[in-house]
Amino acid sequence: MEVQVIFFGSITDITLDNSVVIDGCVDINSLVQTLIERYPALANKKYFVAVNQKMVHENSKLKMGDTVALMPPFSGG
């Protein structure tokens, strides 16, 4: 089960990519775990998570084709 993960702002300094496709994660917690294994510096980063453009503040199930965004604190304006 694949989801697309997209990165923004200072997170891209760690991932060096704007997006990756991750397979086999049933929920956000397991996805975050997988990402930290791939990008260890993420463990110390502060960020918000959005699934399909909606902010999520707790663990929740993922489904095929979801887009998960990792967003550091906003600094527009």
Add this chain to the structure above:
Amino acid sequence: MEVQVIFFGSITDITLDNSVVIDGCVDINSLVQTLIERYPALANKKYFVAVNQKMVHENSKLKMGDTVALMPPFSGG
């Protein structure tokens, strides 16, 4: 002893003049009395008084050459 009296806004609807020279008034109270004799409708008007561009809120002496302004409530902006 002459002073110049200048009128603004809706006050000019009563005086029909922008200014008059009034002679022989020693203070603001006597000046106002003289003006009301000349323009009776002034008696019912609300206005501020400025002497030489400074607002005055109490009776005060006038001197030769003073400029006294009668100003209805402001409505700029």
Add this chain to the structure above:
Amino acid sequence: MSNKKTASIFVSGPIPAQKIADDIQKHSAKTNIGAHSIFLGQIRADEINNTKVIAIEYTAYEEMVMEKMAEIREAFFAKYALTCMHIYHSLGRVAVGEICLFVFTSSAHRRDAIDACNEMVETIKKELPIWGKEICTDESTVWKQNN
């Protein structure tokens, strides 16, 4: 740009949108500015007793406005960390849809520009000897009242 400037705030007739653009553009050289706050007053086609406002004609006690504005400027620069502050008010006739008041404040951080701009609009309406006469479609006139 000086904080002691006592030039007249008056513009004859409406304030052109182009003047606002030009004033903004001039500030691009001031690289310590992070925020601009602007207030514009526009003449509204209010209905008064079955007739409609088509213009406002402004008059002022100009010398007193200039003295008062010098005091107000000094107080605002003491209270707010402003880079600059520009104020323009129309004199004479301004038609519906046109701009009669332009308040423009700038600062490094947004709170100073925003708070100063807001307070300046209230100060202008309350403290400056300026009067507006509303002119209606049927030629009748009504002295404007601020609230």
Add this chain to the structure above:
Amino acid sequence: MSNKKTASIFVSGPIPAQKIADDIQKHSAKTNIGAHSIFLGQIRADEINNTKVIAIEYTAYEEMVMEKMAEIREAFFAKYALTCMHIYHSLGRVAVGEICLFVFTSSAHRRDAIDACNEMVETIKKELPIWGKEICTDESTVWKQNN
């Protein structure tokens, strides 16, 4: 001008002063407007560790900004008696002295335009997924932080 508009707020590069003038000019036909409130964000030449900011490069999660802005617009039109509200934010590189944010609210009476404009500036900084990277004279970069 519609209050349900969900067009993009993004402008590529700096927001020209001329655009601000043109937008103001367009509103002269709306004769129920009495007040406009405008906020402009300008890039500041801040000093960071002995070097100076020369530009900010903005990126955003554009689709999410559009969804979020549609919600925010609806909430603002419910809360304030606005005639219209226009918001523009830069994407990409904006140099020191240039404009990166333009918030423009209009209403019949001044309180609605002013309060909505102030609240919108805070809302944009807090709720929209937009990021600024400060670029310095020595080519170093620092991710901007809002406060």
